[in-house]
Amino acid sequence: MDEKNFNLNLKTPYEPASEAAWCEYPRPQLKRDSYLSLNGSWSLSRRRDAGDEFVGEILVPFPPESRLSGIEGSLEKGERWVYFRTFSLPESFTAGRVILHFGAVDQICEVRVNEKLVCRHAGGYLPFSADITDALHAGENRIEVVVLDDLSHDLPYGKQRRRRGGMWYTPISGIWQPVWMECVPECHIEKLRITPELTRVRIEVFGGAERKHIEIPAAGISADFSGDVFETEISDPHLWTTEDPWLYRFALTAGEDRVESYFALRTVSVEMRGELPTICLNGKPLFFHGLLDQGYFSDGIYLPASPEGFRDDIRRAKALGFNMLRKHIKLEPDIFYYECDRMGMLVFQDMPNSGRYRYFWDTVLPTVGLRHALPRHAGKARRDAFESMCREIVERLYNHPSVVYYTIFNEGWGQYDTTRIYRELKALDPSRVWDAASGWFKGSESDVKSEHIYFRKIRLKPHAAQPLVLSEFGGYSCRIDGHCFNLRKNYGYSTCRDASAFTDALQRLYREEIIPAIRGGLSAAVLTQLSDVEDETNGLLTYDRQVVKVDEAIMRSLADELHDAFLMRS
Numbered sequence: 001m002d003e004k005n006f007n008l009n010l011k012t013p014y015e016p017a018s019e020a021a022w023c024e025y026p027r028p029q030l031k032r033d034s035y036l037s038l039n040g041s042w043s044l045s046r047r048r049d050a051g052d053e054f055v056g057e058i059l060v061p062f063p064p065e066s067r068l069s070g071i072e073g074s075l076e077k078g079e080r081w082v083y084f085r086t087f088s089l090p091e092s093f094t095a096g097r098v099i100l101h102f103g104a105v106d107q108i109c110e111v112r113v114n115e116k117l118v119c120r121h122a123g124g125y126l127p128f129s130a131d132i133t134d135a136l137h138a139g140e141n142r143i144e145v146v147v148l149d150d151l152s153h154d155l156p157y158g159k160q161r162r163r164r165g166g167m168w169y170t171p172i173s174g175i176w177q178p179v180w181m182e183c184v185p186e187c188h189i190e191k192l193r194i195t196p197e198l199t200r201v202r203i204e205v206f207g208g209a210e211r212k213h214i215e216i217p218a219a220g221i222s223a224d225f226s227g228d229v230f231e232t233e234i235s236d237p238h239l240w241t242t243e244d245p246w247l248y249r250f251a252l253t254a255g256e257d258r259v260e261s262y263f264a265l266r267t268v269s270v271e272m273r274g275e276l277p278t279i280c281l282n283g284k285p286l287f288f289h290g291l292l293d294q295g296y297f298s299d300g301i302y303l304p305a306s307p308e309g310f311r312d313d314i315r316r317a318k319a320l321g322f323n324m325l326r327k328h329i330k331l332e333p334d335i336f337y338y339e340c341d342r343m344g345m346l347v348f349q350d351m352p353n354s355g356r357y358r359y360f361w362d363t364v365l366p367t368v369g370l371r372h373a374l375p376r377h378a379g380k381a382r383r384d385a386f387e388s389m390c391r392e393i394v395e396r397l398y399n400h401p402s403v404v405y406y407t408i409f410n411e412g413w414g415q416y417d418t419t420r421i422y423r424e425l426k427a428l429d430p431s432r433v434w435d436a437a438s439g440w441f442k443g444s445e446s447d448v449k450s451e452h453i454y455f456r457k458i459r460l461k462p463h464a465a466q467p468l469v470l471s472e473f474g475g476y477s478c479r480i481d482g483h484c485f486n487l488r489k490n491y492g493y494s495t496c497r498d499a500s501a502f503t504d505a506l507q508r509l510y511r512e513e514i515i516p517a518i519r520g521g522l523s524a525a526v527l528t529q530l531s532d533v534e535d536e537t538n539g540l541l542t543y544d545r546q547v548v549k550v551d552e553a554i555m556r557s558l559a560d561e562l563h564d565a566f567l568m569r570s
Contacts, residue, residue, distance in 0.1 A: 005488050008067060010298035010544035013312070014305035017068040021306040022061055026103060026178040028338040029399050030192060031260040034092060038085070038100075038143070038179040044071060047080040047146070058083070060179060061103065063172035066301040074173065075149055081174045083145040089136065093183040098136060100143075101129045103177025103333050107149045107157070114142055123155055123385060125331040125352050126392050127177070149173035153414075154382040156352035156389055158329045159294070166491045169294075169534050172302045177333050185256040192252075194263045194399045195431065198282060199237045201248075201263050203230045209255025216250040239282050240264035240401045242323040245344030247401075264341065264401035268433060270447055270467055273570050277467045279433060279448075279523045281346075281404070287566035288346060288405075288524035289559055290324035291317055291540070292472060295332055296533045298485060298544045303333075309545070310336045314345045316541060317530060319552055321559025326471065326526045329353055329410060331393060340402035348405040348471075348526070349397060350438075354378075354386045355414025362412040366440040367455060378416040386414070387421065394429045405524075406432055407471070411439040411452065418443030438471045448523075454493045458513040462521035470517065474509060475528040475538045478502035478549050483542035484532070491535040493528075499549045506550065510558045518565045525562075 019040035025031055044058040055064075055071060062069035064081060075081065089098065100111070106124030110117060114137060119130035151157055151171055160171035190207035205212065205228050213224050219234050238246040249262040271280050278285045293313070297304045304310060310332070317325060324346040327336075331352060340347050355378060378386070390408070397403045406429075408422060409415040415437060422436040422445050436446035449463045452472040460468050477492020478499060484490075496502040506527075514525055531539035540550050 005486065007485055007487060008072075010483065010485060012297055012299050012305055012309060012545045014309045014545075015068075015299060017059060017062065017300070017305040019059070022178050022303075024307055024335060026101070026180055027334050029261050029334065030189070032182055032184070032258070034096075034183040036087075036090060036093070036181045038087060038181065040085075042083045042085040042175075045082040045084075046073075046075070047082050049078075052082055060175050061177050061303060062300050063106070063176040063302055064174050065170055065172050066299065066303075068300045068303075068305055074171070077150050081145075081147040081149075083147070083175060084142060086140050086142050088140055093181070096183045096185050097131055097133045097188070099129050099182050099184060100132045101127060101178075101180050101182070102175065103127050103179070104331075105145065105147060105175050105177075106173050107147075107152060107155050109145055109147045112144045112146075115144075123389055124149070124176075125156060125158075126389060126396065127334075132181075145175065147174045153354055153356055154379065155385050156354045158352045164534065165489075166535055169296060170301055176302045187255055188257040189252065189254055189259050192259075192261055192399060194261075196263055196265050196267070196401070198239060198265055198267060200231065200233045201265065203252075203263070204228060205230070205252065205254065207254075208257055211255070213253045214250055215252075216248055218248050221250075234265060237265050240266040240344075241282065242286075242344040242346060245342060245401075247341060261399075262341075263399065266401050268404040268431070270433060275464075276462060276521045276569070277465055277523075278570065279405075279467050279469075285523075285566065285570040286323075287518065287522075287563055288324045288348070288469075289322050289562055290326050290346075290348060290524060290526040291322050292328050292526050292529035293317075293325040294328045294529065294531075294533050295330045295336075296531075296543075302330075307333075307335045307339070311339050311343070312545065313530060313541075314339055314343050316548065318343065318345060320540060320548075320550065320555040321557075324348060324524070324526075325530065326350065326407075328529075337397060337400045337402060341400055345402055346405075347400070347403045348407065348435075348524075349393070349403055350407040350410060351386075351390050351393065353410060353414045354382050355416075357413045366412065376412075376416045378414070382414075383416070387424075390421070390425055391428060394425060398429060404432055405435065407435040407438045407450075409437045409441070412437075412441040415441055419445050422446060435469065435471065454528075458517055460517050460520060460522060467523035468517070468521045470514075470522060470525040472526055472528055473514075474506070476502060476505050476509075477537045479537045480542050480547050480549060483544050483547050484537060485543050486535045489535055490537055492538040503550045503554055507554065507558060510562065515561060515565045518562065519569055521569075 023037040045052040064071040113135040116135040161168035193204040326348040439452035449466040475493035478496040531541040532543040
C-alpha cells in the first residue's frame with residue numbers, strides 16, 4: 001500500500017490499546033470465576049518454505065495487519081503466521097480441567113501446547129476451544145498457534161480482498177479476538193440454550209451434574225431442579241424493549257460448577273396488522289430504524305482498540321434515533337452482542353459470505369432491474385463450510401435478545417440453494433425473522449421481501465404476505481478533511497459537499513421517500529451506513545470515530561417522524 005495515498009495513522013478515541021484493553025470477561029452469557037486472559041504480547045514469526053523468520057512482538061488480539069498490533073504486516077500466499085508465548089497456571093487452575101478458548105482466528109489454524117497438538121480449526125469468524133489439561137505440566141508452559149490465510153473463497157471471508165479498494169477492505173489474518181483460559185470441574189456446564197416468551201422462560205442446560213440450583217433475584221426465584229431443563233413462569237414480567245432493555249440475571253449451580261448468565265423476556269414475530277404484514281416486537285408493531293454496521297475501525301481494522309469502541313458505536317446510533325444495527329457480513333465478539341442486549345440495540349445479523357463475487361452479474365444487472373438469478377452451484381467444501389458456519393452462528397447467538405433477524409445471502413454473492421438453506425435454518429431457529437436473500441435474487445421462500453435501492457427513487461409495492469424491508473439504501477458520501485483513510489479517492493453513491501449538505505440530503509431522503517414507503521407497508525429500513533470504512537465516506541461517523549457528521553437533534557426528529565408515520569399506519 002502506497003502510504004502517500006493513505007492516512008494509516010487515524011486514531012480513534014479508544015486508544016491507546018494495551019494488554020489490559022481486551023481483558024474484560026469475554027463470554028458474559030456463561031461466566032465463571034476462573035479466568036486467565038492470554039491477550040497481550042506474543043512473539044510472531046513468518047513461516048516460509050525456507051524456515052521461520054522472526055517478525056516481532058505482536059499485541060494480541062489485534063490482527064497483524066493493524067497498526068494496534070505493532071506489526072502492520074500481511075501474509076503472502078502460502079505463508080503462515082507462527083504465534084507463541086509462555087504462561088504459568090494460577091494455583092486455582094490445578095484442581096480441574098483447563099479449557100483454552102479462542103474468540104476467532106482467520107482462517108485456518110493449528111494450536112499446540114508444549115508441542116502437543118490440541119486442536120485444528122478452519123473458519124475465521126467463530127470461537128473454538130480445546131481441553132488442554134493433558135498437555136500441561138508444572139511451571140512454565142508454551143503455546144504455539146500456526147495460521148494459514150490464503151483468503152480461500154471456500155471459507156467465509158466477508159469484505160476482505162487482497163486488492164482492496166471501493167467496497168472491498170484491507171484483509172486481516174491470524175488471531176483477531178480474545179484468547180483466554182478457564183478451569184472447570186470434570187463434570188461441568190458446557191452451554192445454555194435459553195428460549196423466552198413474554199411471561200415464561202425455558203433454560204436448557206448442556207452438561208453438568210444432575211442436581212442443579214438456579215437463582216433469579218429479579219424474579220424472586222430460588223429453586224432446585226433435576227435434569228437438563230428448567231422452565232418457569234415469571235410473575236409481573238418486565239419485557240425487554242429498545243427503550244427499556246431489562247435483563248434477568250441469574251446464577252446456575254450444577255455440582256461443583258457455577259456459572260452466571262442472563263435472559264430477557266421478548267419475542268419477535270411477523271403478524272398481520274390490517275391488510276399489511278408487519279414485524280412485531282413483543283407482539284407490538286415496531287418500525288426497525290437501522291444502520292448498516294460493518295464493524296471496521298481505523299486502528300484495529302476488525303477490532304476496536306477496546307470494547308468501548310463497540311459501546312460508543314451503539315450509544316451514538318441510539319443518540320441519533322436508531323434502534324437497530326445490521327451487522328453486515330461479519331460476526332463480532334460476544335461482548336458486542338452483550339452490549340446490544342444491555343443497551344437496547346436490535347441486531348439484524350448477516351451470515352458472512354463465501355464464494356466468488358461477480359460485479360457484473362451480482363450488482364450491475366440487478367441494479368438496472370434484471371433480478372432473475374441464473375442457477376448457481378457451490379462445491380462440497382464451500383457448502384460444508386458455509387452451512388456449518390450458519391448453524392454455529394445460530395447456536396452461538398440464540399440466547400441474545402438483541403438478535404432478532406438473520407440474513408442468509410447478500411446481493412447474490414455466493415448464493416446457492418436459497419430455499420433449502422432458508423428452510424433448514426428457519427427450522428433451527430423459528431424464533432427469529434429470516435431474510436433469505438437481501439437485495440435481490442429471491443428464493444421461493446423468505447420471511448420478508450428485502451430490497452436494496454441506491455440509484456433510483458424508493459418506490460415499493462406492498463406484499464400480501466411478507467413485510468417490506470429496505471435492507472440497504474442511501475450511501476451518500478461526505479468527506480471530512482483530516483479524518484479520511486484514502487487521501488485521493490472517494491467511494492459512495494452520491495456526494496455531499498459538507499456536513500450541513502449531508503444532513504439536508506438525509507432529511508429529504510427520509511421525508512420524501514422513506515416516510516411515504518412506511519405508509520405503503522415498509523417495516524424496516526437500513527441506511528448505509530454507521531461509519532466510514534476505508535475508501536467509503538458514506539458513514540454518519542468518520543472512520544476514526546472522531547466526528548459525527550450529522551446534526552443529532554435533526555436525526556432524532558426524523559426518527560420521531562418515522563415512528564409517528566408507522567404508528568398511524570399500524
